[in-house]
Amino acid sequence: MDATPSYIDDFARFIYESPSSYHAVAEAARRLDLAGFTRLAERDAWPEQPGRHYIVRDGALIAWVQPVGAGPTTPFRILGAHTDSPGFKLKPKPTIGSHGWLQAGVEVYGGPLLNSWLDRELELAGRLVTHDGTEHLVRTGPFLRIPQLAVHLDREVNNGLTLDRQRHLTPVFGVGDVTQADLIGHLAGLAGLDGSDIAGYDLLTADTAPPATFGLGGELFAAGRMDNLTSVHAGLLALILAGDAAFPGEGDGDGDGDGVGGEASAAPAISVLAAFDHEEIGSASRSGAAGPLLDDVLTRIGAGLGATVTDRLRAYAESWCLSADAGHAVHPNYPERHDPANLPVLGGGPLLKINANQRYATDATGAALFARTCARAGVTYQEFVSNNTVPCGSTIGPLTATRLGIRTVDVGVPLLSMHSARELCHVNDPAALSAAVAVFFTPER
Structure with a gap:
């Protein structure tokens, strides 16, 4: 898990395959399948034996490693992240236009840095749903x-520059007669469907410029959607390592499809990757961190282990969550926007995010845990706190701590240009975060 070019190359491939939250989940699921994890359906009974499993709920995914020896009070080590990014979402009746232009009706999703989306070749990506409820992933490429x-x-x-969200942010995709154009029909055709088959859709814009390394020594990395695919990718690789450690062997070595193979050894925690959707719009959805998803999964894992309500609370009392989301590196052109004593830089390692008003969930015990974790992983970390005159954003961390009572620490990779169509990080920082998460998943005995 060291900071080699192979890590950033793999991260770039993950970003390319993840133009929407639905695509990010599909790519994560593909990689988990290859690593010996088994996909479970929420409507089915779940296996009670140890193993590596995951579930998908819309644009969210939760995956976990339940080691041999886990019991009703075994604690959880959770990495929380989110799959969505700011942009523009396609409206109903999406084919519009004027003065000979064909345009797409879109609604602002989350809080994008609006001017950064101008004059870029964008694609539409997400899911189409047919009348029978079947979902089909689709992406247009530059469109x-x-x-x-x-x-x-x-x-x-x-x-x-002042941009009116209704008048100035409507993208063009061609010229001609609006009454003769059929945007949904085109998208349906890309998925091998007819436009009349489509009953609903969740489609968002994504920048199509490929990720790139640049700068002196190639140490800078630019891409879209790093908030928060940096954390999803880092947690995914770390969880796969945790699965390999808990169940040595190549993939599902016993061939029975349950994700358990070879000799297995007990571990002191159940490792969990919780990749939620809708963080950029407040997390209040069935697949967001403010919804029941994580609680549902942890409850069912505990039930399979025979946990009573008391057992579950005992497990939570020893559990930890790393809320991993992107953070701000000091901007060299706007240093006055940062706290003058806490100035994290690109390449300095992941951030420990702190806020007196608990907009981040980190407290002193969490800070100590992250310090120990990074020391064991052999990576440096940096503290981030906002300038008192600049309001602090928030993350899924306080939501998780509030809903479940699990001790939570807010961390993340430092970026410049957060919420831009194209964000910037140092090539070493995502790998450092993943190394720390891998250690977090294997607590000291």
């Missing part, structure tokens, strides 16, 4: 563009 008004037509644009 849309939000054109900016030329400087010749707005001589004051460089003195301040």
Whole structure:
């Protein structure tokens, strides 16, 4: 798990395969399948024996490693992240336009840095749902563009750009007669369907520029959706390592499809990757961190181990959650926006995020845990706290701590240009986070 080019190359492939939360979950599921994990359906009974399993709920995924020797009071080690990113979501009746242009009706999703989405080739990606409820993933490749008004037509644009969310952010995708164009029919065709088959859709924009390393020594990495695919990818690789450690052998070595193979050894915790959807819009959904998803899964795992209500609370009392989301590195052009004494830099390792008002869930015991974890992993970390005059955002960390009472620590990879169509990190920091998470999943005995 060291910071080699292979890690950032794999991360770039993961980003490319994940233009939407639904695609990110599909790519994570593909990798878990290859690693010997078994997909479970929420409507089915779940196996009670040890193993490596995962479930998918819409654009969210929860995966876990239940080792041999786990019992009713075995604690959980949870890595919480989110699969969604800011952008634009396709509205109903999406084919619009004027003055000979074909345009897509979109709604702002989350809090994107709006100007960063101008004059980029964008794609639509997400899921189409047919009348029988079947879901089909689709992506267009380069298809849309939000054109900016030329400087010749707005001589004051460089003195301040103001974008009206309804009038100025409607992307173009062609020219012609709006009454003859059928955007949904085109998308359905890409999925091998007819437009009349489509009863619903969840489709968002994504930047199509490929991830790239650049700068002196190739130490900088730029890509879209790093908030928060950095954490999803880091947690996914760490969980696969935890599964390999709990069940030595190549994949599902015993061939019975249950994800258990070879000799197995007990571990002091059940490792969990919780990749939620909808964090960028408040997490209040059935697949978001404010919903019941994580509680549902942990309750069912405990039930399979014979846990009573008291046993479950005892397990939670010894459990930990790392809420892993992107954080802010100091911006060299705007240093006054940061706390003057806490100035994390790219390449300095993952962030420990702290806020006096518990917008981040870190406290002193959590800080000590993360310090021990990073020391064991051999990585450095940095503290982040907001400037008192700049309001602090929040994460899924306080939600998890509030809903479940599990001790939670907020961490993440430092970025520049967060919520831009294209964000920036150091090539070493994502790998350092994954190394720390791998150690977190294997607590000291």
